[in-house]
Amino acid sequence: MKTFKVSKMFAAIIAGFLVLFATVLMIFASNFAMSSYYDIPINPLIMALFSFFAIAVAVWLVLKIFAYSKKGSALFFAACLLTGIASESYGIYSDKISTGVFGIFGALLIITALVFGVFSLYRSKNKVMCAVIEAVFGAVGLFLTVGAFILLTKESITKSAWILLVFPICILLIALTSAAKRLLSKLGRALKAVTLLLAVVALISYSAAFSSALTCTYNYVTALKLPTALITSAYTDGDILFHFDFIGERAYISADEVGDHTSKLTHSYFSNKINFSEYPAEKEYYFQNRG
Amino acid sequence: MKKIEIPRLYVYIFLALFLVVLPVSLVVFNNDRAQIVLVYSGSDVSPNETHTEVKAAIAQVIASDDSEPIKIGSGGCVYNRINGEIAYTTDKHMSITPLSVSKRGATKLVLNELRACGVVRGNYCFAYVSCENFSSESHAATQYTISIFGCDFFDEGVRSVLAVYTNDGLDSFVLFYN
Numbered sequence: 001m002k003t004f005k006v007s008k009m010f011a012a013i014i015a016g017f018l019v020l021f022a023t024v025l026m027i028f029a030s031n032f033a034m035s036s037y038y039d040i041p042i043n044p045l046i047m048a049l050f051s052f053f054a055i056a057v058a059v060w061l062v063l064k065i066f067a068y069s070k071k072g073s074a075l076f077f078a079a080c081l082l083t084g085i086a087s088e089s090y091g092i093y094s095d096k097i098s099t100g101v102f103g104i105f106g107a108l109l110i111i112t113a114l115v116f117g118v119f120s121l122y123r124s125k126n127k128v129m130c131a132v133i134e135a136v137f138g139a140v141g142l143f144l145t146v147g148a149f150i151l152l153t154k155e156s157i158t159k160s161a162w163i164l165l166v167f168p169i170c171i172l173l174i175a176l177t178s179a180a181k182r183l184l185s186k187l188g189r190a191l192k193a194v195t196l197l198l199a200v201v202a203l204i205s206y207s208a209a210f211s212s213a214l215t216c217t218y219n220y221v222t223a224l225k226l227p228t229a230l231i232t233s234a235y236t237d238g239d240i241l242f243h244f245d246f247i248g249e250r251a252y253i254s255a256d257e258v259g260d261h262t263s264k265l266t267h268s269y270f271s272n273k274i275n276f277s278e279y280p281a282e283k284e285y286y287f288q289n290r291g
Numbered sequence: 292m293k294k295i296e297i298p299r300l301y302v303y304i305f306l307a308l309f310l311v312v313l314p315v316s317l318v319v320f321n322n323d324r325a326q327i328v329l330v331y332s333g334s335d336v337s338p339n340e341t342h343t344e345v346k347a348a349i350a351q352v353i354a355s356d357d358s359e360p361i362k363i364g365s366g367g368c369v370y371n372r373i374n375g376e377i378a379y380t381t382d383k384h385m386s387i388t389p390l391s392v393s394k395r396g397a398t399k400l401v402l403n404e405l406r407a408c409g410v411v412r413g414n415y416c417f418a419y420v421s422c423e424n425f426s427s428e429s430h431a432a433t434q435y436t437i438s439i440f441g442c443d444f445f446d447e448g449v450r451s452v453l454a455v456y457t458n459d460g461l462d463s464f465v466l467f468y469n
Contacts, residue, residue: 004298
């Protein structure tokens, strides 16, 4: 296969640019999602998908850059993680709810660092390490798959919530196929293709769940964890889901956007149940001025 | 510094995805947004008043220094200025039967009414909905408070409507303008 030979510095700049590009895409996705009528809006889904894909390519590039350097890998992991945490913390500090560019940029840097860390460890070919990673992913996948099944039996959950079932199953299957690929070397190539396909399906389904979460909240960080948070809530709640209330977070619009009124919003995430929010400012204003 | 090798095929696929597939798919699937921009003059604001009456009322409200409500036409609607905003209300009372529409359904209904009145039109905006059941001795109702932001991503000015939708339809709205 013909190749391009590029310097490591250039590849690193491209990787950095990809993370920034992913950030911009996320911001656009959020803006588009907020004005959508649909549970799973298509346009934000595409943007989120490409955003995660850009992150995947950035990780792939960094893995290539530090392929033969354990020290370099460790340094990059630490630097990327710390920068991500600092950026996200600043985002949360400055915006209160991490809606700004720093918040999502930090979150994406943390994702980049964690994915890079896991892949670096997995590529070390240390059997124990590989088995541990596969076991952890398998357990998480199984936990979320069972949770998603329980969730789908709840009355208040909408039909489109089936998307929440897809990515946990994919995670579980990826763990299984990775283990099989390692143990059954004869089927290595075929299983690699299956794993890649599962990863693509997982990415698409998570992007769908994430874009749906973006219709509920401006807060990217909340939106990132909302799919798994809702699945996990299936283990603890009865038939009534509390959504954001249970998760402990609400979506806020800054007072600047609506003049003198501070709006508190609680939207349902894959739920038919109407959330009863408190709107003291609007309510008072409305009853004072309705003539 | 050592160089790394990247397969050309991967680079071409990547460029094709980001430079062709992404923009094309965004254009193709660009139909799921609420297509609204707020206008607060130029056509009928209320179904009960005429175009000219409403325009005149809003102009009067904007020009007036005090916050005296202005009642116009035969529709019985009241326009007034409160804290720099124009408010429109009807004298309707909420009926007893609670509404049984979803939040999104309520948004669509309100947007349709606002569109029919000529309050909103054109490009997209953000819409948020809250829903509350409340009751008093005389009546109970479900009230949908819908905030619609006429905010183009590149538009500096944010226009917004706070609309209240009850069993009787669009009960009131407030226009915020910068």
